[in-house]
C-alpha cells in the first residue's frame with residue numbers, strides 16, 4: 404500500500420498522539436500515526452484485574468504542576484482521584500526504618516543533618532542548570548564528568564545519608580545512580596522544579612488510568628492511527644518528501660515526527676544516515692526500569708494499624724506504596740523492584756516480594772487475592788521506563804537533542820524541558836513538535 408500524507412508520526416505513545424491531536428485540532432487532517440505494537444499508550448498501560456477494576460502497569464501518577472497533562476485529561480473528559488494513601492515514606496537501611504526530617508536542626512540525628520545538607524546542596528546545583536540548555540551550565544563539563552553516585556559518595560559523610568540519598572535517586576530514576584551523569588540528573592530534577600516537587604508528582608491518578616488519554620485520542624483520530632506497523636526505514640528526509648517503510652506499507656509525508664524512546668530509534672534505518680551527533684546521542688542512552696508488581700486484597704486491612712503506606716528499602720531496593728481506592732472497596736499495594744530483580748525467575752521474585760510485604764504490611768499481606776507483575780525491561784519496542792545519559796554525552800552532543808534533521812522533528816518525553824521522563828514531558832514534547840511542523844509550513 405502507498406499512502407501520501409502531510410505529516411507522519413512514528414509512535415502512538417502519549418507524546419506521538421498528543422502531537423497528532425494538536426495538529427488535527429489545528430486543521431492538519433492529512434496525517435498518520437504508525438505504532439509498532441498492537442496497542443496505543445506506550446509506557447502507559449491498564450491491566451484488567453480478575454477481581455474487577457484495573458491496575459496501571461506503567462505511568463500512573465499526576466502532580467498539580469503537570470498542567471499540560473491535567474488539561475489534556477480534562478479535554479478528554481477524564482477526572483482525577485487520590486494518588487495514594489497518606490503517610491510519609493519510611494526509608495529502610497540496615498533493618499531500621501527512618502522517616503527523613505524535612506528540616507533537621509543541630510539537635511537532630513547526625514545522619515539526618517548530613518542528608519539534609521547534601522540535599523540542599525543538590526537542589527542549589529539543580530537551579531544552576533538551564534532546563535533548555537543544560538550543556539551551558541557553569542562547570543557543565545565537570546558536572547558531566549562524574550556520575551550521580553560519585554557525587555553522593557563525595558557529598559555525604561554518614562553511611563545512612565549516603566544510602567538514603569541513593570534510595571531517593573533510585574526511586575525517581577528506576578535505576579542505578581552510578582550509571583547516570585550527574586549533570587543529566589541535575590537537569591532531570593530541575594525540569595520538574597526541584598526535588599520536593601517530585602514527591603507531589605504522586606498526588607493524583609486519573610480515573611480509568613493514564614492510558615485512557617491515548618485511547619481517547621486514538622478513538623477521535625480513527626483510521627489515522629495504525630497499529631502493528633513498526634517503521635523500519637526512513638529515507639529522503641533531506642529532500643522534499645520523506646518516505647517511511649513499515650509493514651503497513653510505504654508512506655510519503657511532507658514532514659515526520661519521531662516520538663519514541665530515543666534508544667529505540669537505533670532500530671530504524673535512516674537514508675542518508677543521521678548526522679554523527681544524533682547517532683552518538685541515540686546510541687548512548689541507557690534505559691532502566693523497575694519491575695512493577697501489584698498485590699490486590701479484599702480490604703486494606705493494614706490501614707489504621709501501621710503508621711504509613713509507603714516503604715522504601717535501600718537494602719533490598721524494593722519500594723511499596725498503598726494505592727488502595729479511597730472508598731476502601733479493596734486493598735491494593737504497588738511494588739517497584741529495582742532492575743536487578745528482572746533476571747530472577749518470576750516465582751523467585753514473587754516470593755521475595757511477598758516476604759517483603761509480610762514484613763511491612765503484616766503477615767496477612769503475604770496472601771493477596773491477585774498478584775500482577777509487569778517487567779518493562781523485557782518489552783519489545785520500549786524496553787524500559789526511563790532514558791538516562793551516562794557521563795560525557797550531554798556536554799559532547801546534547802545540543803542536538805531537539806534540533807530537527809531535514810524534515811524530521813523529534814518528540815517523546817526525553818525531548819522535553821519540563822517534567823522530562825514524565826507523562827507531562829511527553830505531552831509537552833508532542834505539542835511542541837506539532838507547532839514546529841506547522842512553523843515549517845506543511
Ligand SMILES: Cc1cc2nc3c(=O)[nH]c(=O)nc-3n(C[C@H](O)[C@H](O)[C@H](O)COP(=O)(O)OP(=O)(O)OC[C@H]3O[C@@H](n4cnc5c(N)ncnc54)[C@H](O)[C@@H]3O)c2cc1C
Pocket residue numbers: 413414415416417418419437438439440443444445446447460461462463464465632633634635662663664667670671692693695779784785787788789814815816817824825826827829
Ligand atoms: C513502570 C513505569 C512507571 C511510570 N510512572 C510514571 C508516573 O507515575 N507518572 C508519570 O508522569 N510518568 C511515569 N512513567 C513515565 C511515563 O509513562 C513516560 O514518560 C511516558 O509514557 C512516555 O511517553 P512517550 O510517548 O514519550 O514514549 P512511549 O510511551 O515510550 O511511546 C513510544 C511509542 O513508540 C512505539 N515505537 C517504538 N518503536 C517504534 C517503531 N519502530 N515504529 C513505530 N512505533 C514504534 C512504542 O511501541 C511506543 O508506543 C512511568 C513509566 C513506567 C514504565
